[in-house]
Amino acid sequence: MGKGCIGLLVFLLFALPVSADYSDNYYRPAVNRTVQNTFAPYMSNVNETLRKNWHPPDVIQEGHVKVLFQLDRNGRIISSRILESSGNDIFDESALDALKKSEPFGGFPQNTLREQITINYSFDSSLVSTDKMKEYMAQSDRYYYSDKDSALKYINLAINEVNGDERAYFLYEKRSKIKDALGDKKGAEADLALYKDMKTKVDIKRVHAIKHQAEVENTPFAYFYLAYSYEQIKDYENAIHAINKAIDMTELNNQYKRYRTELVRKYEI
Numbered sequence: 001m002g003k004g005c006i007g008l009l010v011f012l013l014f015a016l017p018v019s020a021d022y023s024d025n026y027y028r029p030a031v032n033r034t035v036q037n038t039f040a041p042y043m044s045n046v047n048e049t050l051r052k053n054w055h056p057p058d059v060i061q062e063g064h065v066k067v068l069f070q071l072d073r074n075g076r077i078i079s080s081r082i083l084e085s086s087g088n089d090i091f092d093e094s095a096l097d098a099l100k101k102s103e104p105f106g107g108f109p110q111n112t113l114r115e116q117i118t119i120n121y122s123f124d125s126s127l128v129s130t131d132k133m134k135e136y137m138a139q140s141d142r143y144y145y146s147d148k149d150s151a152l153k154y155i156n157l158a159i160n161e162v163n164g165d166e167r168a169y170f171l172y173e174k175r176s177k178i179k180d181a182l183g184d185k186k187g188a189e190a191d192l193a194l195y196k197d198m199k200t201k202v203d204i205k206r207v208h209a210i211k212h213q214a215e216v217e218n219t220p221f222a223y224f225y226l227a228y229s230y231e232q233i234k235d236y237e238n239a240i241h242a243i244n245k246a247i248d249m250t251e252l253n254n255q256y257k258r259y260r261t262e263l264v265r266k267y268e269i
Contacts, residue, residue: 038109039117046105046119054098056091056125057225058206061170063091063125067099070118075105078116089255090228095123097221127170133161140174144181152178169198203232220246224256227263236267 056063069080080099085092108114126134136158143150155175162168176191207229214222223246230239243260247253 038112042106042109043119046102049102049105050098050121050123053101054094054123056123057094057228058127058167058202059090059228060086060088061127063088064122065092065095066120066122067095068118068120069099070116071105072116073108073114075103075107077103083120089259090225093221093224093255097219098123127167130161133158133168136161137171137174140178144178148178148182152182166198166202169195169202172198200233203229207233207235214242214245220249220253220256223249224259227259231263231266236263239263240267 063086064084065082065086066084067080068083070078072078077099080096082092082096108117136154140151140154140158143154152175155171155178159168159171159175162171172191172195176188176195179185179191180188207226210222210226210229214226223242227239227242227246230236230242240260240263243256243263247256247260250256
């Protein structure tokens with residue numbers, strides 16, 4: 001597996017390669033460099049704390065979400081909001097959840113008079129296990145429209161790189177599409193069946209891990225993620241039960257209520 005935060009022990013099944021970076025408005029050229037130097041150790045601590053407390057969900061192949069938040073002198077969060085969404089509610093909320101778990105970040109350096117600081121922080125993760133696999137997959141995508149044979153060659157290299165890792169199930173879906181485009185219908189069907197089988201196994205493992213995590217953490221986000229995990233295996237009854245727990249913990253979260261409405265609709269169909 002790649003480097004990055006792993007989270008709780010039960011999450012070892014889904015450890016993701018993670019990279020996170022930040023930039024703060026005091027880095028602008030017009031701002032005194034003394035301020036930058038004063039806050040450098042503090043910002044390093046903020047970065048490390050967020051990395052430890054962010055446990056990115058394995059719901060999308062490549063995830064990126066940017067969060068803007070403000071801290072007061074005591075390291076308490078004044079405000080926070082999503083600047084750039086990943087396009088997935090679970091992934092976005094995992095970043096906000098990391099902020100809540102990290103608070104307080106600690107007091108500002110004693111030699112500064114600043115009362116607050118604004119931080120622009122990026123959370124990034126990938127299901128890609130190795131850089132080589134990522135490279136091969138990118139090459140396959142690049143050749144898909146111009147040279148299907150080359151696309152197939154590189155996706156095969158990517159699959160060989162992961163050595164049967166079930167979490168790379170999405171590679172078989174990609175190869176299925178390439179084989180289908182090349183006229184290999186039987187090969188495409190076999191890969192599609194393999195993709196579905198591997199994904200089902202990963203989804204079931206995720207449910208067991210996230211259920212335990214939710215019971216340990218007992219937070220709204222943990223039960224939101226559990227509801228989402230149940231939805232992936234079409235267990236809408238348990239999904240509704242989980243999101244109800246999340247709503248009970250935070251009545252003001254309209255996002256959870258909208259999600260429950262979607263789950264009830266699917267359950268009734």
